[in-house]
Amino acid sequence: MNLTQLTPASPKPAGMSLPVTACDHAPxxxxxxxxxxxxxxVLRGKPHVIxxxxxxxxxxxxxxxxxxxxxxxxxxxxxxxxxxxxxxxxLQCTPDLLPGDVTGFSVFNQKTREFxxxxxxxxxxxxxxDEINRTTPRTQSALLEAMAEGQVTVxxxxxxxxxxxxxxxxxxxxxxxxxxxxxxxxxxRFAMKLRIGxxxxxxxxxxxxxxxxxxxxxxxRPIEPVIRTDQLxxxxxxVAKVSVAKPVRQYLVDLAAAxxxxxxxxxxxxxxxxxxxxxxxxxxxxxxxxxFVTPDDIQTVALPVLDVRLGTPESRSRExxxxxxxxxxxxxx
Numbered sequence: 637m638n639l640t641q642l643t644p645a646s647p648k649p650a651g652m653s654l655p656v657t658a659c660d661h662a663p664x665x666x667x668x669x670x671x672x673x674x675x676x677x678v679l680r681g682k683p684h685v686i687x688x689x690x691x692x693x694x695x696x697x698x699x700x701x702x703x704x705x706x707x708x709x710x711x712x713x714x715x716x717x718x719x720x721x722x723x724x725x726x727l728q729c730t731p732d733l734l735p736g737d738v739t740g741f742s743v744f745n746q747k748t749r750e751f752x753x754x755x756x757x758x759x760x761x762x763x764x765x766d767e768i769n770r771t772t773p774r775t776q777s778a779l780l781e782a783m784a785e786g787q788v789t790v791x792x793x794x795x796x797x798x799x800x801x802x803x804x805x806x807x808x809x810x811x812x813x814x815x816x817x818x819x820x821x822x823x824x825r826f827a828m829k830l831r832i833g834x835x836x837x838x839x840x841x842x843x844x845x846x847x848x849x850x851x852x853x854x855x856x857r858p859i860e861p862v863i864r865t866d867q868l869x870x871x872x873x874x875v876a877k878v879s880v881a882k883p884v885r886q887y888l889v890d891l892a893a894a895x896x897x898x899x900x901x902x903x904x905x906x907x908x909x910x911x912x913x914x915x916x917x918x919x920x921x922x923x924x925x926x927x928f929v930t931p932d933d934i935q936t937v938a939l940p941v942l943d944v945r946l947g948t949p950e951s952r953s954r955e956x957x958x959x960x961x962x963x964x965x966x967x968x969x
Contacts, residue, residue: 664871665925670862671719678715678859679708681839685832687923688940689716689804693868694875695919697827697912698783698803700768700818700944705808707832713764713804718859720868722761722800729771731814735778739788740795753790758782761798761865765805769815776822779803783825800865820903820947827912828937829944878918879928883967887931888914890964895942898963901956905945913941931966 662670668690675686689712692699701709710726717724727738740756757763758779768776782788786797805826807818835843863871880888888910896904905913917933924933938961943953 664874667863667867667871668923674719674859674862675712675715679712679832680843681835682708682832685830686712688828688830688937691916691919691923691937692827693720693802694872694922695827695912695915696872697916698805698825700823700826700829701804701806701832702809702829703806703832704810707834709804709806709832710764710766712832713762715859716802716804717762719862720761720800721861721864722868723798724762724764725757725760726764726766727757729765729767729769729775731770731772733771733775735775736790738775738778739782739790742791751791753793753795755795756788758788758797758801759795761800761802763801763803765803767807768805769807769818771816773816773819776816776818780822780825798865799869820945823944823947824906824908826944827916828940830940831950875919875922876915878922878926880914880918881928884929884931884934885914887964887967888917888934891934891938891960894960894963898956898960901946901960903945903947905942909941909945913937916941935961 671690672683672686675690676683679686689699691697693716703709713726714724727733736756738756739758740754742751742753744750745752765779768779778788782797782801783803786799786801788795788797803826807815892905892910892913895901898904913934914929916937917929920937921927921929921933939954939957942957942960943950946953946956948956
């Protein structure tokens with residue numbers, strides 16, 4: 637990859653990991669390898685999941701993980717915060733959770749005789765929103781502005797979030813009692829929907845072996861920061877500059893149009909979803925070491941990008957996406 641050097645070190649914000657000095661001048665390819673190695677060491681046997689999460693991170697998107705409990709969603713989110721040297725917050729969604737519990741709220745200071753804003757858990761770098769469909773639509777909507785605009789509005793005052801703000805939301809696909817399905821407007825804020833799935837026998841055996849001698853999960857090997865958040869911003873800028881040729885852009889537009897005319901897709905891809913699809917393809921190309929997008933990149937990220945917007949089971953989404961892709965001619969190179 638023909639990428640420039642990363643930006644110089646910046647002062648360390650309070651409460652964050654120590655500055656990463658050994659890799660300040662490391663090439664992006666080496667940094668990516670280290671990030672992958674760290675994440676694969678905690679979420680064993682799921683490199684395809686990690687690659688898609690990294691694609692969303694570098695594309696400035698958000699991820700919805702729909703899977704059963706205990707498969708490593710929280711572990712992955714914490715590890716991701718660790719490798720970027722960022723802050724991590726976890727928001728456990730329940731029916732009694734209020735919007736102020738997400739965004740923060742103003743309290744009256746008796747000493748200054750003024751209202752002061754107390755920031756909520758969205759003021760972080762990596763936010764895990766666990767079981768997002770267990771809280772009410774009113775509280776779910778508190779995340780809309782944060783995810784779309786990187787800010788929250790409380791008492792008519794705007795508060796900017798971290799430039800690295802990244803949401804990993806989870807929901808359980810089998811327990812529907814007491815849940816509130818996410819509306820289309822909320823789903824459209826996610827770049828991809830992913831599923832982790834069970835590890836294979838080999839990786840479960842290695843997981844058990846690594847756990848011997850540790851009394852709890854928290855005793856596992858700590859994650860070492862690979863990059864800083866300022867370096868992450870620099871890499872995200874490179875991803876945004878990955879070339880998308882006119883025929884490939886036309887291919888994307890034709891695919892979007894195919895979703896809108898498909899008789900079995902009730903709600904076609906929105907313009908925001910189309911932009912997300914292009915950014916995801918740029919990130920996928922960049923992760924593969926290229927500075928240009930190919931039709932293969934578009935097709936590779938098609939299922940996770942469209943799955944979150946179709947509102948159908950994975951098997952049905954896969955079938956519909958395959959039909960859409962087959963219906964549009966691939967541009968000649």
